[in-house]
Amino acid sequence: MKENAHFTVRDLLRxxxxxxxxxxxxxxxxxxxxxxxxxxxxxNRVTEGSTTAIAYLLxxxxxxxxxxxxxxxxxxxxxxxxxxxxxxxxxxxVLILAFIFLSVNNTxxxxxxxxxxxxxxxxxxxxxxxxxxxxxxxxxEGLLAANSLxxxxxxxxxVLGTAAAGFIVGVLDTFWPAFVIDAVTFFVSAxxxxxxxxxxxxxxxxxTAVSTLIQAVNSELREGMRIMLHNRVxxxxxxxxxxxxxxxxAVNVLLPPLLINxxxxxxxxxxxxxxxxxxxxxxxxxxxxxxxxxFKPTSLISGNLLILxxxxxxxxxxxxxxxxxxxxxxIGLVVTPLNAAVATIVQTAVxxxxxxxxxxxxxxxxxxxxxISMFATGAVAAAIGVRNVFIVSGIIVVTAGIIAGWIFxxxxxPQLEIELQPxxxxx
Numbered sequence: 255m256k257e258n259a260h261f262t263v264r265d266l267l268r269x270x271x272x273x274x275x276x277x278x279x280x281x282x283x284x285x286x287x288x289x290x291x292x293x294x295x296x297x298n299r300v301t302e303g304s305t306t307a308i309a310y311l312l313x314x315x316x317x318x319x320x321x322x323x324x325x326x327x328x329x330x331x332x333x334x335x336x337x338x339x340x341x342x343x344x345x346x347x348v349l350i351l352a353f354i355f356l357s358v359n360n361t362x363x364x365x366x367x368x369x370x371x372x373x374x375x376x377x378x379x380x381x382x383x384x385x386x387x388x389x390x391x392x393x394x395e396g397l398l399a400a401n402s403l404x405x406x407x408x409x410x411x412x413v414l415g416t417a418a419a420g421f422i423v424g425v426l427d428t429f430w431p432a433f434v435i436d437a438v439t440f441f442v443s444a445x446x447x448x449x450x451x452x453x454x455x456x457x458x459x460x461x462t463a464v465s466t467l468i469q470a471v472n473s474e475l476r477e478g479m480r481i482m483l484h485n486r487v488x489x490x491x492x493x494x495x496x497x498x499x500x501x502x503x504a505v506n507v508l509l510p511p512l513l514i515n516x517x518x519x520x521x522x523x524x525x526x527x528x529x530x531x532x533x534x535x536x537x538x539x540x541x542x543x544x545x546x547x548x549f550k551p552t553s554l555i556s557g558n559l560l561i562l563x564x565x566x567x568x569x570x571x572x573x574x575x576x577x578x579x580x581x582x583x584x585i586g587l588v589v590t591p592l593n594a595a596v597a598t599i600v601q602t603a604v605x606x607x608x609x610x611x612x613x614x615x616x617x618x619x620x621x622x623x624x625x626i627s628m629f630a631t632g633a634v635a636a637a638i639g640v641r642n643v644f645i646v647s648g649i650i651v652v653t654a655g656i657i658a659g660w661i662f663x664x665x666x667x668p669q670l671e672i673e674l675q676p677x678x679x680x681x
Contacts, residue, residue, distance in 0.1 A: 266399050271450045272391045275384070278446035280407045282343070285439030287415025288422075289350065290315075292432035293370070294510055295423045297363065303515045306632040307363060309507045313628050314367040318375035320621035323382070327614020330382040335610070336452060339387075340444045342380035347440030349373050353433040382614040389601050389609065390452050401597040405590050406536050413532040424520050481608060482615055486661065487552065488603050491596055494555055494658035496619040498562070501650030503627025504634070504643050505566060512572075512640060519575045530579040534586025551595040552662035558588035559655030567648030570641040 267273050294308055301307040330338060352369050392400045422432050482488050513519050513527070549557070565585045572578055596616075604612050627647075635643050 266392065266396050266403060269391060269396075271452055272388070272400065274446050274449040275387070275391065276403065276407065278339075278343075278443040279384070279404060280411050281439045281446065282443040283408045283411040284415045284418075285350075285436035287412040288419045288432045289353070289436040291416050291419040291510075292423060292429055293353070293366070295419065296429050297366075298510065298514065300363070303511055305507060305511050305635060308511065309628045309631050310363070310367055311370060312503075312507060313625055314370040315374045316621040316624050316628070318371060318378045318621075319381070319617045320625055321618070322375050323378040323614045323618040323621065324611070326378040327382040327611035327617075329379065330386055330610030330614065331608060333383075335383040335387045335390075336447060336450055338383040339380050339447050342376050342383075343440045343444035343447065345376050346373055346380075347437045347444070349376070350433055350437045350440065354430045378614075378617075381617055382610040385597070385601065385613040386606070386610040387450075387452065389606065391450070394602060397598045397601055398594055401601075402590060402594040405593045405597075409532045409535050409586075409589075413529050417529075420520075420523070479615070481604060482612060485603055487599055488612065490552065490658055490661035491555060491599050492616055492619050493661060494559060494654050495596060495616065496623045497654035497657060498559055498623075498651050499620045500623035500627050501563070501566070501647040501654065503624035504631040504647050505569070506624070507628050507631045508635060508640050508643055509569075513575060513578070516640070517572070517575050523575055527575070527578055527582060531582040531586035531589070534583040535590045538587040538590045550662075551599055552658070554591050554595040556655045556658035556662060558592040559658060560652055561588045562592070563648045563651030563653075563655060565648070566651055567645050569648075570644035 267276075293311055297304070297307050297311055349369065349372060353366070356366050356369065388400055388404075389397060418435070419432055423429060482492065513523065562585060565581055568581055569578070572581070600613055600616055601609065631643065634646070638646075
């Protein structure tokens with residue numbers, strides 16, 4: 255067994271700095287899930303089920319990462335990453351309180367979309383900073399364990415947040431408490447991140463002239479894009495995930511209306527639906543080490559995308575909410591190894607000084623693909639029907655798996671393969 259085979263999650267959580275960062279993440283994940291579903295349910299109610307209105311919300315949340323995210327990644331490499339995360343948390347915690355006024359006074363939706371856009375724009379600086387910081391806290395042999403733990407924690411807290419949102423809206427028949435909860439989680443997350451002690455060498459950014467700063471940022475952005483395009487592993491990963499999210503964007507828009515408006519289930523069902531996927535993700539996390547020992551990370555990406563696409567197609571056949579549960583369970587089984595492999599490849603394929611912009615590039619590609627998909631969702635659903643959209647989306651994801659396999663076909667990366675092999679007991 256290789257040296258890194260003995261790195262467990264217990265070892266991971268013994269790292270004080272990662273532990274504080276992880277605690278901040280899970281608190282924030284819970285609040286985000288509460289707010290996200292609450293906003294969707296609020297818009298669904300005030301617009302009487304308009305999928306177009308829901309799509310506009312998701313677009314407002316995704317657009318900053320597809321645009322501002324690229325530049326934010328450059329600054330994540332230039333600024334102190336810890337300070338960037340703290341400021342982002344504090345600003346978003348204050349901003350989220352505006353949703354209370356909007357929900358209580360039933361303000362016009364354009365204002366809600368604008369607040370959501372600004373909130374997401376601030377978050378675009380947080381995400382690449384966090385992703386780039388993890389390898390500064392965790393040794394290479396622990397990165398897959400760290401990414402797996404982060405993924406499972408995220409989805410578990412999302413289930414709790416989704417259930418909480420469903421209870422607040424479905425049972426209490428109100429919206430504003432959800433936003434108070436999210437604001438508090440941002441402030442707590444900032445407090446936890448402040449406990450992280452890390453010494454990183456950031457670039458000096460003494461440019462005072464705006465033109466000089468723009469030139470420097472543009473140069474560093476082009477450098478990151480050049481690195482990404484000339485690295486076959488990175489290029490294959492980014493293309494595969496981009497195509498996948500182009501397919502899944504429509505699913506994100508149409509699944510809540512499908513459950514509520516077509517299957518006529520209560521909002522309180524969202525907790526159970528999300529739990530099915532989360533349980534599978536936790537279970538599959540236990541097998542990530544076994545899969546990593548038997549398959550290259552590139553094979554994990556292409557193979558899991560094929561399974562994911564088939565399951566999305568099957569969603570078109572559901573006639574009751576009970577059909578959704580096993581389908582999402584299977585989807586959950588492939589999501590954890592897929593996400594963990596992607597995150598670890600991005601973190602290990604480049605050096606620390608460009609890691610932020612590469613992470614941001616992945617986020618930008620994902621969000622851009624989702625935006626295109628969501629823009630087309632309303633028209634496509636009206637033309638071919640909601641259920642047929644799921645079939646098309648599934649075919650697109652299957653295509654992503656095939657494309658990934660083709661790009662990776664001649665790739666041999668022993669170093670990455672070693673780094674992706676944690677202990678079978680790491681979860």
